[in-house]
Amino acid sequence: MKVTLKLYATLSDHLPTQARKTNAVELDLPAGTSPAQVIETWSLPIKLCHLVLVDGVFVPPAERATRALAEGEVLAIWPPIAGG
Amino acid sequence: MGWTKKVLRVDLSKGTCKSEPLNMKWAQEYLGQRGLATKYFVEEVDPKVDPLSPANKMIMATGPLTGTMASTGGRYSVITKGALTGAIACSNSGGYFGAEMKFAGWDMVIFEGKSPKPVYLAIEDDKAELRDAAHLWGKTVWQTEEIIKKTHQDPQTRVCSIGRAGENGVMYACIVNDLHRAAGRSGVGTVMGSKNLKAVAIRGTKGAGGIKDGKAFMKATVAAKKVLAENAVTSQGLPTYGTQVLMNVINEMGALPTRNHRDVQFEDARKISGEAMHEKRPTDGKAQLVTNAACFGCTIACGRISKMDEGHFSVVNKPEYWGASGGLEYEAAWALGAANGVGDLEALQYANLICNEDGYDPITFGATVGAAMELYDLGILTKEQIGMDAPFGSAEALVKLSEMTAKGEGFGKELGLGSARLCAKYGKPELSMGVKKQEFPAYDSRGIQGMGLAYATSNRGACHLRGYTVASEVLGIPVKTDPLVTEGKADLVKAFQDATSVFDSAGVCVFTTFAWTLADLQPQLDAACEGGWSMEKLALVGERIWNMERVFNNAAGFTAKDDDLPPRLKTEAAKTGPAKGKVNGIDVMRPEYYKARGWDEKGVPSKDTLKRLGL
Ligand code: SF4
Numbered sequence: 001m002k003v004t005l006k007l008y009a010t011l012s013d014h015l016p017t018q019a020r021k022t023n024a025v026e027l028d029l030p031a032g033t034s035p036a037q038v039i040e041t042w043s044l045p046i047k048l049c050h051l052v053l054v055d056g057v058f059v060p061p062a063e064r065a066t067r068a069l070a071e072g073e074v075l076a077i078w079p080p081i082a083g084g
Numbered sequence: 085m086g087w088t089k090k091v092l093r094v095d096l097s098k099g100t101c102k103s104e105p106l107n108m109k110w111a112q113e114y115l116g117q118r119g120l121a122t123k124y125f126v127e128e129v130d131p132k133v134d135p136l137s138p139a140n141k142m143i144m145a146t147g148p149l150t151g152t153m154a155s156t157g158g159r160y161s162v163i164t165k166g167a168l169t170g171a172i173a174c175s176n177s178g179g180y181f182g183a184e185m186k187f188a189g190w191d192m193v194i195f196e197g198k199s200p201k202p203v204y205l206a207i208e209d210d211k212a213e214l215r216d217a218a219h220l221w222g223k224t225v226w227q228t229e230e231i232i233k234k235t236h237q238d239p240q241t242r243v244c245s246i247g248r249a250g251e252n253g254v255m256y257a258c259i260v261n262d263l264h265r266a267a268g269r270s271g272v273g274t275v276m277g278s279k280n281l282k283a284v285a286i287r288g289t290k291g292a293g294g295i296k297d298g299k300a301f302m303k304a305t306v307a308a309k310k311v312l313a314e315n316a317v318t319s320q321g322l323p324t325y326g327t328q329v330l331m332n333v334i335n336e337m338g339a340l341p342t343r344n345h346r347d348v349q350f351e352d353a354r355k356i357s358g359e360a361m362h363e364k365r366p367t368d369g370k371a372q373l374v375t376n377a378a379c380f381g382c383t384i385a386c387g388r389i390s391k392m393d394e395g396h397f398s399v400v401n402k403p404e405y406w407g408a409s410g411g412l413e414y415e416a417a418w419a420l421g422a423a424n425g426v427g428d429l430e431a432l433q434y435a436n437l438i439c440n441e442d443g444y445d446p447i448t449f450g451a452t453v454g455a456a457m458e459l460y461d462l463g464i465l466t467k468e469q470i471g472m473d474a475p476f477g478s479a480e481a482l483v484k485l486s487e488m489t490a491k492g493e494g495f496g497k498e499l500g501l502g503s504a505r506l507c508a509k510y511g512k513p514e515l516s517m518g519v520k521k522q523e524f525p526a527y528d529s530r531g532i533q534g535m536g537l538a539y540a541t542s543n544r545g546a547c548h549l550r551g552y553t554v555a556s557e558v559l560g561i562p563v564k565t566d567p568l569v570t571e572g573k574a575d576l577v578k579a580f581q582d583a584t585s586v587f588d589s590a591g592v593c594v595f596t597t598f599a600w601t602l603a604d605l606q607p608q609l610d611a612a613c614e615g616g617w618s619m620e621k622l623a624l625v626g627e628r629i630w631n632m633e634r635v636f637n638n639a640a641g642f643t644a645k646d647d648d649l650p651p652r653l654k655t656e657a658a659k660t661g662p663a664k665g666k667v668n669g670i671d672v673m674r675p676e677y678y679k680a681r682g683w684d685e686k687g688v689p690s691k692d693t694l695k696r697l698g699l
Contacts, residue, residue: 053333
């Protein structure tokens with residue numbers, strides 16, 4: 001299945017160089033892959049995976065290993081950030 | 085230095101400056117800055133006063149922690165009846181000006197009356213006098229600061245001033261200090277301009293002093309700084325990406341108001357984000373962002389300092405805009421960008437520089453341009469009326485309109501009215517996206533429900549900084565709540581509003597609350613100020629301040645009808661994103677909120693509530 005992974009702020013360093021311009025990369029994943037599995041495969045520091053959204057909806061830490069991603073969804077991740 | 089216990093009263097009509105003792109009974113009840121200055125204001129000013137008449141007053145006030153070694157302790161606020169809103173106004177600014185006021189030995193300066201001719205106030209420690217400002221009238225903020233520093237032959241003089249926007253009656257003029265820090269919202273600069281007061285220049289050499297318990301204060305501030313240093317948001321997130329890191333977050337969440345709130349996601353959000361500011365431009369190989377910056381005493385340093393692309397159409401042959409200067413912050417980038425569909429980062433920074441240089445609020449300005457673009461799109465405003473094509477997304481129109489507004493040139497004069505007056509003038513009042521005539525900031529309340537209630541009930545008109553439930557609904561600070569539901573938001577908004585009232589009255593920056601709670605602020609205040617500042621006392625002070633502001637607004641003529649959102653947010657559902665199909669549930673939340681506040685169904689605080697709060 002096709003899923004878009006978006007990494008922002010300091011996490012964008014983990015993206016391939018050409019993907020940093022858009023902060024996004026298309027992934028082809030086995031059905032049922034969870035956000036936690038993507039985080040592990042990409043060796044993203046867990047502590048920096050603070051805000052995890054799937055299609056804009058927050059996935060709480062406890063659900064990150066069980067929430068199955070679906071075809072066409074967007075997984076977006078930020079380190080601890082704030083603004084105002 | 086706790087309180088200096090001195091107030092400077094400036095009668096602009098008579099040209100006098102007098103010192104008086106701070107009312108210490110009120111200081112115990114209202115702390116300082118926002119709370120204490122508002123107490124003075126509501127005691128002295130008729131709520132029905134015309135904001136632009138000499139009978140309106142304007143107070144610049146510090147908090148007890150301003151100028152101390154508390155982190156972010158450099159804040160001051162301007163309290164008046166807002167020109168834009170007709171409601172109580174309280175605009176808070178960082179930089180270095182507030183601390184300098186404290187170093188000169190003043191807790192606050194109260195301006196009353198109206199000078200017969202342009203003047204500026206010069207303060208050097210105890211000495212204060214009004215000086216002729218004929219040579220400064222017509223000058224920009226940047227020119228004014230430079231001229232005053234030269235005249236005083238002291239580069240350490242701190243200056244706040246109005247630009248041409250404040251002189252020319254732009255309804256949302258700011259007071260800008262330290263070149264790019266502003267008491268930005270509600271038209272406090274318009275009030276200053278109406279008084280013929282161009283600037284305030286301060287030099288203070290008294291330093292810190294008057295802390296109740298020096299040792300305990302040192303211990304408390306060091307502990308609180310450690311909390312900021314150990315928190316990932318305040319030690320890394322804010323300094324690295326600034327507030328602008330929110331652009332992509334809020335867009336992904338489907339809460340980025342776009343094209344005058346027609347949409348909730350902006351296709352060019354990434355192009356105008358914090359990430360884009362870090363990227364090298366293809367044109368000159370340089371990133372817009374040069375460095376971060378801090379206000380006085382701040383250990384967070386969220387400020388952005390940027391340099392424009394010298395080849396960008398807005399600044400070609402204008403070297404005065406090529407140097408490093410403030411911006412872009414999230415609110416300005418959103419208002420100048422997504423709100424009117426402009427995805428040209430350089431154009432946004434240019435308009436932002438003009439806002440700083442000429443002293444007007446980029447949030448209200450950007451949102452008003454968005455409203456004008458919608459009127460143009462509907463055929464209500466024509467190319468001839470505006471003086472140019474102004475479709476959504478036009479960077480050229482944004483740039484030109486920013487140049488025309490402060491000077492009151494052509495259609496710029498109408499943009500200077502703000503969106504509420506502009507849309508009413510053209511028969512479409514419902515297209516103004518704001519509350520109490522003040523425009524929304526950068527969060528669409530269809531996607532972040534609590535913010536709808538925070539906007540509707542904000543005492544100074546739509547504002548994110550009176551109760552920033554985004555912290556909870558989006559960022560999970562202090563706990564994560566669901567942004568798409570109305571349940572629990574009444575209590576959440578009240579809690580944020582009351583706590584923020586305390587932070588705004590203490591002299592510290594509200595951004596500390598991404599790491600601090602009241603429990604981190606309390607030991608600092610208790611060590612600095614006499615009177616025993618417990619958590620219970622602070623909680624009561626926060627609620628008292630909120631209700632005092634409310635009572636003033638009610639007496640000024642505001643009613644429950646004014647605690648509402650424009651019809652678009654209540655009837656036109658979000659088209660995309662997680663909030664797709666949703667409107668804001670303000671009508672559900674409002675009665676719950678009134679109840680939580682101890683107000684009747686008309687939004688009037690009950691006798692019991694007033695009594696409990698000592699009002
Ligand atoms: S956090 Fe940012 S706005 Fe607040 S005092 Fe520090 S630099 Fe200024």
